[in-house]
Amino acid sequence: MNELNVLRRTLLKGGCAASVVAFAASAGLLVPGRALAAQWNKAAFESKSIADALKGLGAAGVTDSKEILIKAPDIAENGSMIPVEVTSQIADTQSISILAEKNPLPLLAVFEFAEGAQGYVSTRIKMGQTSSVRVVVKAGGKYYNAAREIKVTIGGCGG
Structure with a gap:
């Protein structure tokens, strides 16, 4: 009998919580996806060159930095899933921001951080051929960059 009471209480708590969330969503207090999603930078992501992508990001006057560490394989057997x-x-x-210089659309990803967050990203990228991967970091209103070449044996962008 005690187990049934615990189960009943758990179901009631879950039902009440779901009702509150449903009410908040219907009242327009919760808008899924909009709160955490950054605005889409169409110009930067549709750029066909590194220079245009950097311009779209607003990254004028990029400075080389040794404080940006890129960990990626020297040789990627499959260009469709390269861990970076x-x-x-x-x-x-x-x-x-992560860019691949010889990709048809070089800007691969942009990650934005809340104040005080650690500047760390782990992802997988797609490259069509051997190329330099460039990472651009915005910090304190300035832009810094580092690059690393990754050799691709089987292309991932239609190759």
């Missing part, structure tokens, strides 16, 4: 880790040791990192 980026760590920014630059104080006040606001965003990390």
